[in-house]
Amino acid sequence: MTRKTEDIFNNCLEQMFEGRNIEDCLNAYPKQAPELESLLQTSLALAQRSSAIQPAPEFKEQVHLQLQAMLYAKQKEKERARIPVWYRRWALATAAVLGFLLIGIGTVGAAASTLPDATLYPVKLAAEQVKVTLAFSDMDKAKMHIQCAERRADEMVQVARQGKSDKITMLNGQIANHLDKIPVIEEMPVVEQSGAKKAQVPATAVAPTLPAPAPSVGVEAFGEGKEDGELEEMLSQSRAENLKALRNALDKAPEKLKPVLRQAIENMEDDYNKTISIIESGANQ
Amino acid sequence: MSIEKDVVSRAIGGDREAFAQLYERHFGGIYRYIYLRLGNQSEAEDLTQEVFVKALEAIGSYKWRNLPFAPWLFRIAHNQVVDYFRKQGKVEKVPLEDDMPLVSKSNPALTAERELEIDKLINHVEKLSPAQREVISLRFGAELSVAEAAKALGKNEGTVKALQYNGIVALRKMLLTDK
Numbered sequence: 001m002t003r004k005t006e007d008i009f010n011n012c013l014e015q016m017f018e019g020r021n022i023e024d025c026l027n028a029y030p031k032q033a034p035e036l037e038s039l040l041q042t043s044l045a046l047a048q049r050s051s052a053i054q055p056a057p058e059f060k061e062q063v064h065l066q067l068q069a070m071l072y073a074k075q076k077e078k079e080r081a082r083i084p085v086w087y088r089r090w091a092l093a094t095a096a097v098l099g100f101l102l103i104g105i106g107t108v109g110a111a112a113s114t115l116p117d118a119t120l121y122p123v124k125l126a127a128e129q130v131k132v133t134l135a136f137s138d139m140d141k142a143k144m145h146i147q148c149a150e151r152r153a154d155e156m157v158q159v160a161r162q163g164k165s166d167k168i169t170m171l172n173g174q175i176a177n178h179l180d181k182i183p184v185i186e187e188m189p190v191v192e193q194s195g196a197k198k199a200q201v202p203a204t205a206v207a208p209t210l211p212a213p214a215p216s217v218g219v220e221a222f223g224e225g226k227e228d229g230e231l232e233e234m235l236s237q238s239r240a241e242n243l244k245a246l247r248n249a250l251d252k253a254p255e256k257l258k259p260v261l262r263q264a265i266e267n268m269e270d271d272y273n274k275t276i277s278i279i280e281s282g283a284n285q
Numbered sequence: 286m287s288i289e290k291d292v293v294s295r296a297i298g299g300d301r302e303a304f305a306q307l308y309e310r311h312f313g314g315i316y317r318y319i320y321l322r323l324g325n326q327s328e329a330e331d332l333t334q335e336v337f338v339k340a341l342e343a344i345g346s347y348k349w350r351n352l353p354f355a356p357w358l359f360r361i362a363h364n365q366v367v368d369y370f371r372k373q374g375k376v377e378k379v380p381l382e383d384d385m386p387l388v389s390k391s392n393p394a395l396t397a398e399r400e401l402e403i404d405k406l407i408n409h410v411e412k413l414s415p416a417q418r419e420v421i422s423l424r425f426g427a428e429l430s431v432a433e434a435a436k437a438l439g440k441n442e443g444t445v446k447a448l449q450y451n452g453i454v455a456l457r458k459m460l461l462t463d464k
Contacts, residue, residue: 006446009453010431017428039450042457043425049406050425055316055333063334064308070341071301078299 008032012040017047115155116167138183142257146264149178149242153271160278165231168275172238175268179245228279235279239272293354297344304344308337311355315362317426322366322418324407332369336362356436359427363419363437409459417452420445 012025022040026033114121128151132144152174159167243265250261295303315336320329339361347357410418423434431449435442 006443006450009450010446013424013449014430038457039453042453042460045460046406046421046425046453046456049403050317050321052403053317053320053426055313055330059330060312063312063337064305066334067304067308067337067341068301070338071299071304074341075299075301 005032005035009036009039012036013043016040016044115158115162116170117159117164139254139257142182143260145178145182146246146260149175150264150267150271152178153268157271157274157278160275165228165279168231168279169234172235175242176238179242182249228282232276232279235272235276239269239276242272243269289354290349293347293349297347304341307354307358311358312337314427314429315358318359318362318422319366321407321410321422321426323369324411328369332362332365336365339365352436353433355429356433359423359429359433359437360439405463409456412459413452413455417448417455420448421452421456424449 008029012022012029015025016022022037022044025040026037029036112124114124128144128148132141132148152171156168156171156175159171246261246265246268250258250265253261292303292306296307312333316329316333319332319336320326323329323332336358340358343361347354352360410421413421419438420434423429423437424431427434429437431442431445435445438445
């Protein structure tokens, strides 16, 4: 078979793929027409049958989802890497110096148990902020905010015992702020697959879109000098809303974060109950 | 810059929409190519999935000047198929029993008659030489041009045309024997 015949056959094939009649090509090559005709008929049947092979739509969608999840993870990685090196170094250096200084003079240790009225209380908050800023992942950030919210709830019980209702309102607002800032980290849904196929979707990924933040009731809604009845009502409402926010987060959270959230729900409920009970019993009078 | 080049360069930069466009454009072709090479729906799905995962992982290092996108993608598919046969310890050219069902019956989009036709086609394509089968799969399954198929396979266009011609001649003979 000559190269010329192969070229002619390919020309006719290209024309056929473009939707032209086989006859047009046969007329153009009358000498080769008899052989070409049977080969083009075979090619046409082959092309028609091949085009009937289509991937199942659910399989196509499943791979699409997997790739989108991978792309999103890549994008997040890139964004992290985009923070200038000098800035990262500066942040690390600042944190290191701050950490060294604070640890060196024992301030952090001393500040750890302080309450809002104390002089060292801002140091405690600053140390927490440094830890949140330097958190490596969204998971670490989430844990930090949950822990901070728990600490504020614990402090709320203590200031309630001291009868400082204005500090209760402030701390209640801070709890809501911390819960608002918990990044949404959702377990990726495992796509059902048929047969031997296995989904290779990453176990966890940060959700591309954040749902509405947890409700926040706090400083703006309740100012200083509220009556005890109002304070109790505010705390009851905040208790319900904050616990709801934590339970919603628990439903969507990856397995690693669930124990932290369960503990936080338990502690938060306990601290709110204690605070309300103290106010009710008039221990703050 | 051509539209395809623009889409590819955006995909290299991590643009999800651009990658989705490339996915839409090439998914069917990659699947058909692999299906015609393997003759098995489940395995074809596994390998198609792997091809796109590999393409996503490697797209950052892709350079248009060396190879247009479609041949680059089909080269990944080709390598996956070669790896598959090597790992399975299978010889690619295994004539199959004519009655062996090759198309899964789980695809409701295909009528029984259509499935039978595809079964027959796959059975015949299976009997071609590996090189002919590869070219036929790229030209008729993936719908690549001769130039693209040549680049994907690292062969010259003349060789691809010859393999294509000889493949169709062989298929013609098989069809005549059927009658």
